[in-house]
Amino acid sequence: MPHDLSVSTGTKTSAKVKRLSIPRVQSTTDNELQSQMSQSGSTPLQPLSLYCLSFRSDLEQSAIPSTVQTRLLDLFQQIQKEFELVCMENITLQEKVDGLSEKLDKECHSSGERYLLPNDNADYTEKSQFKQKGTSLPVSSQKVKASNKLKAQTSKIVSSFKNPVVACSMQRQYSGHKDGIWEISIGRLGQPIIATASADHTARVIATDSGRCLLQYIGHNGSVNSVKFHPTIDLALTSSGDCTAHVWQAAVNWDISKQQETSDDISLDRTSMTATNDDQDEPPTLRTPVRELLGHTGAVMAADWLPGAEQIVTASWDRTANLYDAETGEIIHTLCGHDQELTYVSTHHAQRLCVTSSCDTTFRLWDFREPIHSVSVFQGHTEAVTSAVFTREDKIVSGSDDRSIKVWELRNIRSPLATIRSDSAANRLAVSSTGIIAIPHDNRQIRLFDLCGQRLARLPRTSRQGHRRMVCSVAWSEEPGAECNLYSCGFDRLVLGWSIVPIKET
Incomplete structure (x- = not known):
């Protein structure tokens, strides 16, 4: 189960401060x-x-x-x-x-490898030129050029914030879970629902317009670590700390929901931007799964459907990933190779590919398109890889506890295309169809970048907007005209709905 941290935020300062450095107040x-x-x-x-x-x-x-x-x-x-x-x-x-x-x-937040500081092992233009010539820069020249380059980089970063690229605002807040929420998933197009996986041993299906819990799944005996909707029918897939993954019926009764909303006379206050289900009647519950996937000896951290939804891939703390037949629940293949616990698994939207992330600082690309499965190992992080996901442009974006996020070419496992440096560990990130990376952090922040590593925005975090504890997961909604197109969840037991709107340049 993902680590539960009491996250401290803000800049670390020394406990001892010289009193002479601060003006004294006379009285x-x-x-x-x-x-x-x-x-x-x-x-x-x-x-x-x-x-x-x-x-x-x-x-x-x-x-x-x-x-x-x-x-x-x-x-x-x-x-x-x-x-x-x-x-x-x-x-x-x-x-x-x-x-x-x-x-x-x-x-000082770098965006892209071109903004990395000298101690980040970046190959600067001057350095590479002298390497090719077989000579070295004088010490004084190195200092002057590094200083000039740093000033230019800082001015670029500062100028990028003068004209924001996207406008961000929190629109909705959903509550109801009794413990932290590990992951959030978006329903199929046309269904205004989201699903949440929580450490309180339950998964919930929530209506995005009203905030009402339409269904609660209570079939697991441990923390529910991930949840994914079936791409075409009313099924959901969850993984748990009880070493199993479950496929269960996620059909909801919309008529009952509408009747309850009418009888309760629910009115959403747009000023408070809160849609809460704390005081609602106990939601419908489901305990029995359609299919139970067994075989792991450690907590199952994540599970996902392969394209076509005929097969399922799971990632576990027992250092293996399993490929299951979704119809029978039998193990087709066990994927071995990681040296430490697996943290996440994600599948390609169109091809029979998946990536598994691990605490061994690597993530692996598994290709199931041929009878003999192939694997590629991506190395570049220095601490646990918390998630790796595909993009529509056939790239992979990985996040890590080493406070970096890297963008990779699918066919190039040697070096990343871009590196994003941050001040906090990254959790389960998501990439929109337009190429915007949403990164949830341990320090309660959510930041937006493009695939080139350029920072676009930081989501608001005030007393009324934003998470109060670490943000565990984010998910993009592609529903046209929806009020919220980005959802986030965290260990403050809340799900927040955000509106992310590009700003047209004039």
Whole structure:
């Protein structure tokens, strides 16, 4: 089962800060201090003046000589002033950290290999030219050229944010699960539904327009780690920590849903942008699968349909992937070769191909188009590969815990076409039919890039918009005219619907 992290966000700073680096505040009242601490998100404290009055009262009733009382009060007042100064310094420091974090996020996130820093093993033009000539750059020349190149790269990155390429806004919020949500899947065209796989041992089918849970599958005995709809009929495929994968009937009764919506007089508040099903009646439940896929000895992390949906591929923590007959549930072939646990499996939209991701820092391309299966190993990451998916342009995009996302040519396993650097591990990403990569991160953010590695946008993350814990998975909807065309889920137990609209250049 994917690791559950209590994700900390923001810029890491040293616990010890030189006080001389921050201007001291001469004086402040208790009310001002309380107000500023509240605005900065700090926990309000009891005014120190109250403690001072209480302490003075206790002293007056004690037998301590007056001279000693005066000295004690003076010391206590000095402590009060020092405490106020420390609080104000912390507030000022936090504001500076927030400002630097935002600036760093805008200016220093590389996009594409042409923006990599020198210590990222990038082959710069100057370096490659001198390699071909068999000479080396002088140290001073290297520094000047690297400095000029870095300035040019920074200006390019900054200029790309002055004119946003896409407009992003959160439109819907769906809730109901009792634990984190590992994956989200989009229904077939014409069906306004999504499916969610959760650590609460259930999978849900949810209506996107109303937010109502239409069906709840409770047949697994462990965390449900993935969910995929059948491409043509009302079936769903789930994988679980109970070492099995299930095929189950995902047909829903739309008439009952509409009747419930009318009786409950549901009205979606567009201001709050929330469609919740927390208070609804218990949704219809399903416990018995149509087919149970056995054979793994470890948690099954993901499962997907091959084109035609006659066969199913699973990926497990037992370091193997299994190819099943969808009709009989029998194992056709066991795919071996990974050295560590598998994390994900994804299939091609048209050809009998699949990619399996693993904690061994690689992902493998399996070709089932010939009787003798072939395999290609892609190496390029330094930590676990969390997902690898196909694009419509016959490329592969891989994400990793090493905080990088790479775009690969399907027929070139030696080097990536583009590399995207980030500040947080990437989870189960998705690529739209138009070539936009949506990347969910451990630090609660979702970023959009194109296949060339150029950053397009970062989805909003405020108190009212965005996830509050790590984002586990994203999925694109290709439904024409739909209110939301991107959905995300995370360990805050929420599914968010986003509107991603390209901005036309004028």
